[in-house]
Amino acid sequence: MKNYHLSPSQFRKEGKRIIDWIADYYENIDQYPVLSQVEPGEIIASLPEKPPAKGESFDDIIKDLNEKVIPGITHWQSPNFFAYFPSNTSFPSILGDLVSSGLGVQGMIWATSPAATELETRVLDWLADMMDMPEKFKSTSTGGGVIQDTASTAALTALIAARERATGFESNKKGVRQRLTAYVSGQTHSSLEKAVKMAGIGVENLRIIGITEHFAMKPDLLQQQIQKDKKEGFLPFFVCATIGTTSSNAIDPIRQIGEICRDEKCWLHVDAAMAGTAMVCPEFRHFKDGVELADSYSFNPHKWMFTNFDCDVFWVGNRQELINTFSILPEYLRNKASESGEVFDYRDWHVQLGRRFRSLKLWFVIRHYGVEGLQFHIRKHVELAQKFASWVRQSDQFELVVEPPLNLVCFRHINGDDFNMKLMNEVNKTGRAYFTHTKLNDQMVLRMCIAQTHTEEEHVLRAWKLICETAEKISTEIR
Amino acid sequence: MKNYHLSPSQFRKEGKRIIDWIADYYENIDQYPVLSQVEPGEIIASLPEKPPAKGESFDDIIKDLNEKVIPGITHWQSPNFFAYFPSNTSFPSILGDLVSSGLGVQGMIWATSPAATELETRVLDWLADMMDMPEKFKSTSTGGGVIQDTASTAALTALIAARERATGFESNKKGVRQRLTAYVSGQTHSSLEKAVKMAGIGVENLRIIGITEHFAMKPDLLQQQIQKDKKEGFLPFFVCATIGTTSSNAIDPIRQIGEICRDEKCWLHVDAAMAGTAMVCPEFRHFKDGVELADSYSFNPHKWMFTNFDCDVFWVGNRQELINTFSILPEYLRNKASESGEVFDYRDWHVQLGRRFRSLKLWFVIRHYGVEGLQFHIRKHVELAQKFASWVRQSDQFELVVEPPLNLVCFRHINGDDFNMKLMNEVNKTGRAYFTHTKLNDQMVLRMCIAQTHTEEEHVLRAWKLICETAEKISTEIR
Numbered sequence: 001m002k003n004y005h006l007s008p009s010q011f012r013k014e015g016k017r018i019i020d021w022i023a024d025y026y027e028n029i030d031q032y033p034v035l036s037q038v039e040p041g042e043i044i045a046s047l048p049e050k051p052p053a054k055g056e057s058f059d060d061i062i063k064d065l066n067e068k069v070i071p072g073i074t075h076w077q078s079p080n081f082f083a084y085f086p087s088n089t090s091f092p093s094i095l096g097d098l099v100s101s102g103l104g105v106q107g108m109i110w111a112t113s114p115a116a117t118e119l120e121t122r123v124l125d126w127l128a129d130m131m132d133m134p135e136k137f138k139s140t141s142t143g144g145g146v147i148q149d150t151a152s153t154a155a156l157t158a159l160i161a162a163r164e165r166a167t168g169f170e171s172n173k174k175g176v177r178q179r180l181t182a183y184v185s186g187q188t189h190s191s192l193e194k195a196v197k198m199a200g201i202g203v204e205n206l207r208i209i210g211i212t213e214h215f216a217m218k219p220d221l222l223q224q225q226i227q228k229d230k231k232e233g234f235l236p237f238f239v240c241a242t243i244g245t246t247s248s249n250a251i252d253p254i255r256q257i258g259e260i261c262r263d264e265k266c267w268l269h270v271d272a273a274m275a276g277t278a279m280v281c282p283e284f285r286h287f288k289d290g291v292e293l294a295d296s297y298s299f300n301p302h303k304w305m306f307t308n309f310d311c312d313v314f315w316v317g318n319r320q321e322l323i324n325t326f327s328i329l330p331e332y333l334r335n336k337a338s339e340s341g342e343v344f345d346y347r348d349w350h351v352q353l354g355r356r357f358r359s360l361k362l363w364f365v366i367r368h369y370g371v372e373g374l375q376f377h378i379r380k381h382v383e384l385a386q387k388f389a390s391w392v393r394q395s396d397q398f399e400l401v402v403e404p405p406l407n408l409v410c411f412r413h414i415n416g417d418d419f420n421m422k423l424m425n426e427v428n429k430t431g432r433a434y435f436t437h438t439k440l441n442d443q444m445v446l447r448m449c450i451a452q453t454h455t456e457e458e459h460v461l462r463a464w465k466l467i468c469e470t471a472e473k474i475s476t477e478i479r
Numbered sequence: 480m481k482n483y484h485l486s487p488s489q490f491r492k493e494g495k496r497i498i499d500w501i502a503d504y505y506e507n508i509d510q511y512p513v514l515s516q517v518e519p520g521e522i523i524a525s526l527p528e529k530p531p532a533k534g535e536s537f538d539d540i541i542k543d544l545n546e547k548v549i550p551g552i553t554h555w556q557s558p559n560f561f562a563y564f565p566s567n568t569s570f571p572s573i574l575g576d577l578v579s580s581g582l583g584v585q586g587m588i589w590a591t592s593p594a595a596t597e598l599e600t601r602v603l604d605w606l607a608d609m610m611d612m613p614e615k616f617k618s619t620s621t622g623g624g625v626i627q628d629t630a631s632t633a634a635l636t637a638l639i640a641a642r643e644r645a646t647g648f649e650s651n652k653k654g655v656r657q658r659l660t661a662y663v664s665g666q667t668h669s670s671l672e673k674a675v676k677m678a679g680i681g682v683e684n685l686r687i688i689g690i691t692e693h694f695a696m697k698p699d700l701l702q703q704q705i706q707k708d709k710k711e712g713f714l715p716f717f718v719c720a721t722i723g724t725t726s727s728n729a730i731d732p733i734r735q736i737g738e739i740c741r742d743e744k745c746w747l748h749v750d751a752a753m754a755g756t757a758m759v760c761p762e763f764r765h766f767k768d769g770v771e772l773a774d775s776y777s778f779n780p781h782k783w784m785f786t787n788f789d790c791d792v793f794w795v796g797n798r799q800e801l802i803n804t805f806s807i808l809p810e811y812l813r814n815k816a817s818e819s820g821e822v823f824d825y826r827d828w829h830v831q832l833g834r835r836f837r838s839l840k841l842w843f844v845i846r847h848y849g850v851e852g853l854q855f856h857i858r859k860h861v862e863l864a865q866k867f868a869s870w871v872r873q874s875d876q877f878e879l880v881v882e883p884p885l886n887l888v889c890f891r892h893i894n895g896d897d898f899n900m901k902l903m904n905e906v907n908k909t910g911r912a913y914f915t916h917t918k919l920n921d922q923m924v925l926r927m928c929i930a931q932t933h934t935e936e937e938h939v940l941r942a943w944k945l946i947c948e949t950a951e952k953i954s955t956e957i958r
Binding site: 003004005006008009010011012014015016018019020021022023025026027035036038040041042043044047050051052053054055056058060061065068069070071072073074075076077084087088089090091092093094095097098099101102103104105106110111112113114115116118119121122126127129130149150152153156160163171172173174175176180189190191193194197198199200201202203204205246247302308309310325326328329330331332333337340342343351352353354355356360363364366367368369370371372373376377436437438439447453454 | 482483484485487488489490491493494495497498499500501502504505506514515517519520521522523526529530531532533534535537539540544547548549550551552553554555556563566567568569570571572573574576577578580581582583584585589590591592593594595597598600601605606608609628629631632635639642650651652653654655659668669670672673676677678679680681682683684725726781787788789804805807808809810811812816819821822830831832833834835839843845846847848849850851852855856915916917918926932933
């Protein structure tokens with residue numbers, strides 16, 4: 001009798017075909033234009049308006065994948081992708097995630113798959129060791145780690161836990177009634193603004209602290225603003241410091257900010273979304289000096305640690321504050337193991353209830369590369385970025401906007417904002433490289449982030465040459 | 480030179496091995512105990528305390544997968560899994576998700592992969608048609624769909640958008656200052672309580688409306704409570720109605736609740752997390768009567784539509800309200816396409832900024848099964864549940880607690896709470912079936928949810944026999 005399922009033997013066949021499809025994709029990836037060249041509406045117009053009444057073959061699905069989906073892909077895994085922050089991945093990660101999809105477990109509580117909880121706990125303890133994080137972030141101490149989807153959600157989680165700690169868990173009961181104030185710099189990621197809205201704090205109560213010429217938060221201004229707010233009857237409760245801001249990779253002074261937070265009883269969240277991965281190398285750990293003063297910390301293996309999206313590591317120093325904030329216990333989830341208190345139920349550590357087996361891909365990555373392999377690649381990316389910066393420094397047409405601390409180079413052509421914007425768009429239109437912009441000191445700035453898994457010196461050099469040639473071409477046209 | 484990566488040809492080899500590993504797993508899945516039998520701490524103790532300094536081989540990783548991870552798995556994909564709500568998957572879904580991992584795109588805005596946005600828009604419009612949803616939920620009208628991770632996050636998203644609409648977008652600015660009240664029944668999913676806390680509303684402002692003997696919300700009590708709250712100076716702003724509650728699959732009367740919401744200007748969110756999938760069959764659509772009055776609606780293809788976790792479909796009738804609530808625009812995300820207003824940027828439709836290519840697995844499922852194949856399986860599951868209910872009805876040892884509307888059977892042994900709890904634990908300990916409990920009318924109730932991809936009549940019959948035999952055994956021991 002027809003049951004419509006793919007049989008295991010059909011799955012073996014089609015699965016191997018998809019594996020080959022992915023391998024082929026990577027072997028040919030630099031032949032695609034990095035930035036998709038389609039126009040708005042082009043993809044949707046190519047797809048049937050009505051769903052299929054009857055099932056279709058894998059031949060047809062893969063044909064459409066090639067002909068309709070691929071043209072609409074911006075190739076984040078291309079070695080010529082230098083835009084935004086990366087979202088790099090690796091073959092071991094893809095396979096770890098495949099195992100997670102295959103097992104199909106839902107690890108909301110310990111009992112619904114003990115391995116999903118315990119492997120995650122162990123892998124996050126490993127990472128704390130690999131990065132020389134404070135002992136309190138480990139499950140064997142007062143805190144622990146949990147995998148969140150994104151740094152945005154991690155920031156929201158930290159903000160809400162901070163809100164509850166500051167109000168004695170009263171806002172969970174009565175709603176936000178106190179006049180709470182949170183603190184970021186103008187360079188902090190926009191997700192903090194979003195989090196402050198979502199958590200019912202309100203953007204008018206988000207204080208934007210001034211920055212140094214290196215775009216880092218000024219602790220003295222933070223201190224002044226907190227004192228001012230206290231005098232006016234506000235309750236300062238939360239500060240977000242960043243290791244590696246999105247615009248320029250600026251490093252906030254964690255120790256000085258942390259000391260203020262300690263004295264003022266503010267929750268310190270450290271957002272190290274991309275740059276955090278660099279902490280696997282001892283030579284970059286000075287950037288996190290003072291991190292033992294943080295209440296929470298997050299970084300994204302899905303940015304720079306070869307682990308595919310989504311995977312954000314979130315550590316707290318005191319897990320009980322987190323659990324008290326997010327825990328709810330309906331009857332249908334009651335079970336012996338949870339009630340024994342011997343296990344973690346990760347649903348109490350984040351926004352969602354359900355969760356897939358999140359740690360498998362990260363476990364595959366760490367085991368495949370080892371600490372040594374991860375260090376090798378991080379160092380190579382930083383070296384390539386420094387090399388790119390040296391080319392900019394030597395050029396008489398371009399200038400560095402700030403000295404790059406790690407793998408993000410902020411630079412601009414000397415001909416002003418419009419020229420730089422035109423230059424970026426022209427380069428991106430060629431499809432041979434893709435990079436993006438930001439604004440710093442009210443100037444349009446080009447960003448070159450070097451962190452793609454397969455980026456080698458040849459790719460960086462070709463991108464630099466393309467940028468120079470395109471600038472030359474635009475200059476000639478203008479003359 | 481050693482670069483530590485897996486090469487494409489190694490990936491072909493290891494990838495095919497993982498495909499075979501997954502096929503083997505499914506071919507042998509009913510030989511594993513459904514509920515993992517490990518003790519707390521057993522898995523973590525089996526894993527090395529220190530991360531690997533040097534990379535390890537895939538042989539070693541797969542060996543550990545078999546020996547250390549598998550014993551800690553509760554087998555959600557076993558045909559003998561009848562617990563909670565399911566989290567079913569299928570081979571086409573696993574492969575669709577594999578393609579998503581392989582492409583590794585981050586679709587936060589249209590430009591970062593137009594296909595990731597436009598395929599999602601089209602697939603969710605398909606689903607609206609497949610389920611005869613109101614026109615306003617389609618992208619071609621005033622609303623549209625977006626894939627969220629879970630129904631919990633969808634509920635939070637709806638609640639926050641409702642909060643903003645009710646306050647004229649003032650609470651995003653000033654924080655929650657108004658005395659807002661939200662409404663659910665005692666059978667509404669616990670994620671609503673969590674959402675009310677996270678959004679700064681406070682659980683004291685969450686009203687729990689009474690229920691009928693079928694565990695559905697009573698509209699007259701909702702109406703009374705809203706009037707009472709208004710008299711006392713509260714601002715009623717949000718109601719969550721459920722199609723298929725978690726405890727008993729109760730169906731709230733959407734039309735009557737919706738009319739109240741329309742008159743009182745409350746946002747109506749409909750949570751159809753599991754039962755929503757049944758709407759692919761015309762004969763079950765009467766359960767959603769009145770849904771055109773809803774402002775938002777969500778259901779989880781990752782529960783009952785053979786699409787692996789996570790995948791929640793979230794529709795709104797007015798996308799502008801959603802976007803106005805969640806939109807933020809930092810300079811580094813500015814781009815022509817977004818500013819043209821011709822495209823959707825899905826980061827403005829939910830909590831997170833980043834998002835993987837979420838729709839691929841759902842597209843694979845719909846194309847592989849077709850509407851016909853999905854209907855076939857939903858009908859089969861409902862039939863099996865009705866058959867199970869008939870066996871309970873015929874038994875003199877067990878009783879139905881409520882008539883099952885769809886695929887969840889709530890029943891109990893006549894010997895009281897302790898007996899039922901013991902019975903459940905004993906059955907689960909055998910590893911031959913796994914089901915869970917709830918409380919209804921203050922009584923311990925057993926829940927048998929039939930929705931696993933590969934569950935056939937033989938599995939349901941064996942589970943019933945096992946339950947009966949175990950009950951008999953316990954009765955004998957007691958005597």
